[in-house]
Amino acid sequence: MVNGMRNGVIAIHRDGLLALMNDEAYRIFSLRPQPDDLGRPFSEVFCDRPEVARVLACAFELTTLPNRAELRLRDLNRVIGYTLSQVRDDDGGPVGAMLFFKDLTLVEQQEERERLRDRLASLGEMAAGIAHELKNPLAGIEVNAGLLRRQLPDSPAAQALVGDIISEAKLANAIVVEMLEFVRPIRLQLERTALDIVLREAVLMAESSTPRGDVSVTMEIQADLPMVDGDDQQLSQVFVNLMTNAFEALDGKGRIVVRATAEALESDPGFTSETPTPTQVVVIEVCDNGPGVAADLNDRIFDPFFTTKPKGSGLGLPIVRKIVDAHDGRIDLVCVAGQGTTFRVTLPVSSSATWFK
Ligand SMILES: Nc1ncnc2c1ncn2[C@@H]1O[C@H](COP(=O)(O)OP(=O)(O)OP(=O)(O)O)[C@@H](O)[C@H]1O
């Protein structure tokens, strides 16, 4: 019964030997069951998961044991919610402890996504408001400078200055237009789309604007990759932006791998009462072996106008996210310290989205 449970269960004896560990626990902690696990000290079984060993070690030391606490497993990029309790004998003496837990990674990612979406929505609204307000005064400056120029036919120096005013006003207007473009709702033209073609074209397009230098690009695309219902132009924009970022991060030397595979995504069983049906998805990863994204910036790189580049506008990734969201997909940054950057885009094989506000 415990083995079939959708929660992870681990029990230890008072002397620190493992008494029980169910299949879900092995899965969540990515450990391979060994025949002699039961009866071994838990510190040995969890030597590769020191966070778990630390929690279990507290079982007989703390007066109040953690209830519904969270534990972040950094190596596995997972979050679990757990309750630790003691098992007592008839006289109330502790004879062991139980760790009862659940994989909260999907819930956590969903919440994170919603938070980002909210943030993007409010920033977008603000940007649209400012852009709109700026359009009229900018047009006024441009028109009046034009009129002024006509009144100064005899002064070339003044003409040049007014000319500068006009071109700067035009530039500011172009930024405003780009900003409005970004906050405008996306309308998707959905078609059955072959992602391998989109990906190959995106590499060429990214290369045409950002010099590749000595960067090698390897495509690892599964042969029978299913088609997705997508807007090929918009999806191409997604991968062009990701690859442009990778080229920029590598700065002429390094390696990019573009991987595309079909996967079945399990919905979280704990949150649906019916038998979960896996969703068919295509997972596309754009990996580079560049400097990576600093951990404290992970949350910010999807914010509009966030950039670390002198000439960046910081709209590349927010646009990527907006398009991926419109396809009912998701994008994740997978960053392992010192191993470059991977952006993972997950797209449903069949999407219900036709419009995105
Ligand atoms: N592959 C990557 N490697 C390292 N850092 C990256 C990578 N991709 C994105 N970033 C970081 O995320 C930031 C935001 O990226 P984003 O594409 O949104 O804007 P940008 O590239 O700076 O400007 P723009 O794309 O508008 O020209 C970048 O400035 C960079 O710091």
Ligand SMILES: [Mg+2]
């Ligand atoms: Mg960019």
